Amino acid sequence: MHKVEWDYTSLASHYDKRADYADEAIDKMLSLANPDKGRPIADIGAGTGKLTKLLLARGFAVLAVEPNDAMRAIGVKNTEGGHATWSVGTGENTGLPSNSLDLVTFGSSFNVTDRARTLIEVARMLRDHGWFACMWNHRNLDDPLQAECERVISEAIPGYDYGTRREDQTAIIRASGLYEEPITIEGRVDNEITPEDFLIAWKSHATLQRQAGAMFDEIIGKLEQLVTDKEKVVVPYTTRIWVARKK
Numbered sequence: 421m422h423k424v425e426w427d428y429t430s431l432a433s434h435y436d437k438r439a440d441y442a443d444e445a446i447d448k449m450l451s452l453a454n455p456d457k458g459r460p461i462a463d464i465g466a467g468t469g470k471l472t473k474l475l476l477a478r479g480f481a482v483l484a485v486e487p488n489d490a491m492r493a494i495g496v497k498n499t500e501g502g503h504a505t506w507s508v509g510t511g512e513n514t515g516l517p518s519n520s521l522d523l524v525t526f527g528s529s530f531n532v533t534d535r536a537r538t539l540i541e542v543a544r545m546l547r548d549h550g551w552f553a554c555m556w557n558h559r560n561l562d563d564p565l566q567a568e569c570e571r572v573i574s575e576a577i578p579g580y581d582y583g584t585r586r587e588d589q590t591a592i593i594r595a596s597g598l599y600e601e602p603i604t605i606e607g608r609v610d611n612e613i614t615p616e617d618f619l620i621a622w623k624s625h626a627t628l629q630r631q632a633g634a635m636f637d638e639i640i641g642k643l644e645q646l647v648t649d650k651e652k653v654v655v656p657y658t659t660r661i662w663v664a665r666k667k
Contacts, residue, residue, distance in 0.1 A: 436468040436494055437613075437620040439557050441527065442659035445607030446474050449661050452603065453551035455480065455522035460503075462521050462545060464511050464538075465529020469495035469504070471555070475525070476502035483516060485509040511538035518544050523551045530554035531585040532626075539596040546666045552599060555661040556585050557609070563656050565646065569622075572642045577631050585627065589662040599664035611655045615647040618655065 455461055457479055463472045466484035468491055475482050481503035486492040487510050496506050509515040511526065511533030524542045526533075542552045559566050573580050593602045613621070622628070622643055629636050647653050 436470075436498070437617045438470060438528075438624060439609060439611035439621070439655065439657050441471060441474060441555060441557060442607030442609040442657070443474075445555070445605050445659040445661050446471075446478075448605045448607070449525075449553055449555075449663055450478060450523075452605070452663055453523045453553065453665075455551070459520070459522055460505070462514065462516055462524045464509070464514055464524060464526050464542075465532065466495055466506070467491045467527070467529065469498040471525060471527030472499055472504055473502070476504060481505075483507070483521075485514050485516065512541055514541060514545065516545050519547055521545050521550055522547060523553065526554040528556050528585070530589070531556070531583060531587075535584070535589075535592050536596065539593065539598060543596075543598040543666055548666065550666050551663055552593070552666070553661055553663040554589055555659060557657040557659050558586060560656040560658060565653065566655070568646050569643055572646070573628065573639060576635055576639050576642070580628075580631055583627055593662060593664050597667075599666055602662050602664040605659075605661040605663060607659045609657050609659060611657060613653055613655065615644075615650055615653055618647055618653045619644055621655075 460481040460483045461475050462483045462485065463475065464485045466472050466486045469484065472482045472484045472495065476499060484495060484504050484506045486495060486506065487508060492506055507515060524545055530538065561567060561570055590602045593599055619640060622640055632639050
């Protein structure tokens with residue numbers, strides 16, 4: 421029932437080292453959607469709780485839905501003591517009740533769903549004029565270190581493709597016919613980490629792993645060479661959020 425194409429089991433322990441979403445962008449999203457704190461927010465594909473934790477910290481209860489057992493186990497641990505209820509489900513089949521939510525979020529997970537079916541499922545869950553939001557952290561590729569990372573990857577995988585996670589989501593949301601005109605929100609976050617955590621973040625990169633195949637470890641080794649002489653690594657990200665209100 422909840423089998424998914426993208427299996428994050430082997431990446432779960434690494435995934436938790438990824439950068440948080442920009443506070444500025446999260447706050448803008450919440451200001452726009454203005455969800456009632458008397459109702460939970462649903463976070464779909466909640467993973468290890470990266471977005472769930474930010475919502476909890478802002479005083480919301482969260483229904484965290486995650487199909488992968490390993491990811492969900494880390495997420496449950498990461499959100500202990502908060503008002504988070506974890507369950508098994510997918511974007512296309514969440515198992516959550518209809519007409520019950522003001523806001524449904526997808527943190528780096530909308531791209532691994534059947535997006536058209538997922539938008540229908542979200543509309544089912546939302547109350548009238550409730551909000552859908554999907555977001556990703558995009559590395560700023562004009563940063564010198566990130567440009568070097570891209571060179572390493574493109575040399576190893578000609579035609580490397582980031583897929584739908586770097587696409588503008590406006591067209592797919594419009595095509596559903598279920599939502600008002602999408603709004604884009606951005607915020608910057610600079611993630612200062614150790615070289616070890618820099619590499620762990622790359623080891624969590626499912627898109628790279630899928631396209632690299634047997635070359636994955638070799639690519640990670642070349643990325644490691646870029647940071648061996650550094651005590652700290654600063655990775656600049658832009659958090660991009662697409663939000664749309666249900667018609």
